[in-house]
Amino acid sequence: MAEQILVTTTENIPGRKYEIIGEVFGVTTQSKNAIRDFGAGLKSIVGGEIKAYTSMLTESRDQSIDRLRQNASKMGADAVVMMRFDSGSIAGDMQSVVAYGTAVKFID
Numbered sequence: 001m002a003e004q005i006l007v008t009t010t011e012n013i014p015g016r017k018y019e020i021i022g023e024v025f026g027v028t029t030q031s032k033n034a035i036r037d038f039g040a041g042l043k044s045i046v047g048g049e050i051k052a053y054t055s056m057l058t059e060s061r062d063q064s065i066d067r068l069r070q071n072a073s074k075m076g077a078d079a080v081v082m083m084r085f086d087s088g089s090i091a092g093d094m095q096s097v098v099a100y101g102t103a104v105k106f107i108d
Helices: 034-046 051-074
Strands: 018-031 079-090 094-106
Touching: 018 051, 018 079, 051 079, 051 094
Parallel strands: none
Antiparallel strands: 018 094, 079 094
């Protein structure tokens, strides 16, 4: 059911009327293993993309949206509008990603 929740970055959903249920969040915090951290440290010396971290952030983004949908579904929502991301580092080797928005219920 949660995978059917529409998630949009826009304020309005064309052709739909809805009532606001409330804020909804999806949070994940991840870290790579020591070997990948070491490899990333070496890559930072020569420059370029650190693919292990790009992959970690992509996975974090996807997981935070999945959790956002699950939480919206528990609230009885049909969609999430105005979805945004926020991220930050924790203790230097962990990355937290939050997807947040407004859960809504269709009324038409």
